[in-house]
Amino acid sequence: MQTEQSRQLFQKAQTLIPGGVNSPVRACKSVACDPLFIARAEGSKIYDIDGNTFVDFLGSWGPMIMGHNPPPVVEAIKNALANGTSYGAPCPAEVELAELVCGALPSVEKVRFVSSGTEATMSAVRLARGYTGKKMIVKFDGCYHGHADSFLVKAGSGVITLGIPGSPGVPDDIVKNTISIPYNDLETLEKTLRDPKLDIACVIVEPVAGNMGVIPPKAGFHEGLRSLTKELGIVLIFDEVITGFRLAYGGAQSYYNIMPDLTCLGKIIGGGLPVGAYGGKKEIMNQIAPEGPVYQAGTLSGNPLAMAAGIATLKALSAPGFYDRLNEKAADFAKSLTDIAAKHMPATTLNRVGSMMTNFFTASPVTDFTSAMQADPAKYASFYREMLAQGIYLAPSQFEAMFISAAHSPEDLAATLEKTEWSFKKMSK
Ligand SMILES: *Cc1c(COP(=O)(O)O)cnc(C)c1O
DSSP states (O other): OOOHHHHHHHHHHHHHSGGGSSSGGGGOGGGTSOOOOEEEEEBTEEEETTSOEEEESSGGGTTOTTOBSOHHHHHHHHHHHTTOSOOSSOOHHHHHHHHHHHHHSTTOSEEEEESSHHHHHHHHHHHHHHHHOOOEEEEETTOOOOSOGGGOSSOOHHHHHHTOSSOTTSOHHHHTTEEEEOTTOHHHHHHHHTOTTOOEEEEEEOSSBOBTBOBOOOTTHHHHHHHHHHHHTOEEEEEOTTTBTTTBTTHHHHHTTOOOSEEEEOGGGGTTSSOEEEEEOHHHHTTBTTTSSBOOOOTTTTOHHHHHHHHHHHHHHTSTTHHHHHHHHHHHHHHHHHHHHHHHOOSOEEEEETTEEEEESOSSOOOSHHHHTTSOHHHHHHHHHHHHHTTEEOOSSTTSOEEOOTTOOHHHHHHHHHHHHHHHHHHTO
16 A cells, blocks of 8 residues: 555644644554545545545544435535625524424434534533532543543543543643543442532433443443432433434434433534534523523534535435434444454454444453453554555544444445455464
């Protein structure tokens, strides 16, 4: 594989942009190679500037559930573009997307659009604190909720990859208000939430963890979380930035039938453009300015191009059978992958929910951050490089998800399995 153009551009990028990238995991450090610069993407494929073609399973870290550049979304963006790129004033598309989101997610009665997942989670926590008048937030080890100060405590892939526990620049005074506890551990959760000394405003959770590799909730985990928070008057925030419109049209909350108080969205909701959102019960959402006193704003929020992309995406996803087909395709793929691994790389564990999955290089079950850390990132790195060299583009870290999209053809998936088998065989020699 020829990568000279990417290599040269990365050299230059590093003199101009910290680490040469605008988001850390993209630098591919944990898989010990340089990042490839992408020239374009279409359907299930991405193309780098050296002319290499890859079947893409990163999907821009989740948004590209229909593959790249689906025609209805491209068309919608073009149509919106003809009318200008930003107004700083209300536009009809905001109301249309809000109606779609509230219609899709059973717990969301009102929604506010922002421009990233980070803004969504940061704002939802401020709202929960404003609404309850309480201070502490509870999160789970290995869950990532964007890069706001309060969340950079045991925060999953990006920081694991860099080998730093939190981040310099985040004052202790801020993180002392964040409690991080093990995922899937109801006992610790109950003890924490019932502690009378703690003044807890909210619990924020990835309903399926995606940022320490994919980890499903154990049976009863969400039910316990919901009933405890309800009993104690603690706001339950589902961070559905990955799972929203990924597991089902109604997100993880309809997949698991749990109604959170607030929901954060991002990734898929923008159809590849920068959009985030948070929403929930009217009673809580009405606390947001200008209706209420909790301040949150955004110059480009509700941007007409981004709204148009979101509307076109959601309309396509609401087609009958979309998620059944996607999840079934992913299940078949995962089954074949498990069979291949059993033969050639038995020390692996595949976790999957719907169309998101991670093959961990460890033989033991992965149910939380501690067990995820049993996986061997060096093995994953070798696997990643073998696959890349054969034209398969995976997430550049063991602790991320592989996403199946509607654009992956049977041929794409068959080729990927064949190359996986070849890589496993080569690695176990
Ligand atoms: C990606 C992600 C975020 C942050 O979204 P950005 O758009 O990158 O700011 C928040 N929560 C979860 C669960 C995510 O996966």
